[in-house]
Amino acid sequence: MSVTPDDSTVALWVRLTRAAAAVLAGVEARLKAAGLPPLGWYDVLWELEQAGEAGLRPMDVEARLLLPQYGNSRLLARLRAAGLVAFGPAKGDGRGVVVTLTGDGRATRQQMWPVYAEALEALVAARLTPAERAAATALLARLG
Amino acid sequence: MSVTPDDSTVALWVRLTRAAAAVLAGVEARLKAAGLPPLGWYDVLWELEQAGEAGLRPMDVEARLLLPQYGNSRLLARLRAAGLVAFGPAKGDGRGVVVTLTGDGRATRQQMWPVYAEALEALVAARLTPAERAAATALLARLG
DNA sequence: GGCAACTGAATGCAAGTGCATCTATATGAC
DNA sequence: GTCATATAGATGCACTTGCATTCAGTTGCC
Secondary structure (H helix, E strand, O other): OOOOOOHHHHHHHHHHHHHHHHHHHHHHHHHHHOOOOOHHHHHHHHHHHHHHHHOEOHHHHHHHHOOOHHHHHHHHHHHHHOOOEEEEEOOOOOOOEEEEEOHHHHHHHHHHHHHHHHHHHHHHHOOOOHHHHHHHHHHHHOOO | OOOOOOHHHHHHHHHHHHHHHHHHHHHHHHHHHOOOOOHHHHHHHHHHHHHHHHOEOHHHHHHHHOOOHHHHHHHHHHHHHOOOEEEEEOOOOOOOEEEEEOHHHHHHHHHHHHHHHHHHHHHHHOOOOHHHHHHHHHHHHOOO
């Protein structure tokens, strides 16, 4: 005999994927409509902006954003190709590099934020009260 | 002045994506470890199994699973190449086709289910009580 | 019937992803 | 110091995805 999830489990799983997909699609669509890069770029730019002058090692970005090593490597390569980040040598470790935000990178993140923010307002904040958002957050935290 | 989401909105968005990604990754990892096809295949096989002998038009599958037209077209092509579904002409519409489940397709779906079910038990049911699952489902329904 | 507009489905091409592997450097045992 | 092992990051290859377009067949209008 095998375990079988009850209806409430399946229902939650379905809603979870749909909700995440709907919000994500809404955010991406708004960014694209505004001629801005995809959401994945924002996360990297934001981490680097917080890291400041010192920058971050690719492995740090990888760990913070939960990206696979090769995916992160290529994402950073695209950002570099677009001039939004710069690579430098890592002091004390000849294997590694340090990635820092460029001026264009900072500007791009700042352009993305209002669009991203508007999307979250419309797709999340407008649909649940603050108390409901807090409740949902607490429940979802247990799944991650 | 632009609107800016408050902390509870951003926190929910972060948790939502992480929770969905975590559960999805867990399910996919279990399927792969068992040598089974990815989750996307399951959904199609399940819809076709429910549709029975009559099968479904690709556009119907597309609508039920919220897939883009081209993605659905190629997904069905892969399933056909794997021998899990069969294509036939659509009566009364020379443009269309009808997709039906093969014996192998039915068997594959049945092999996938226990793995999928175990994953949902471990990743969702084991972490939230039935009442919590119901509450989370109701909240997430408002986002989708 | 003939033709424009539409619909169902497939596909060429560019870009992204996963996996395994590779290169270069670093570290630890001896 | 030397060698095996481990770590940081990049990359070749196959596969998947997104976008735009194409192809075939249908529908409505005259």
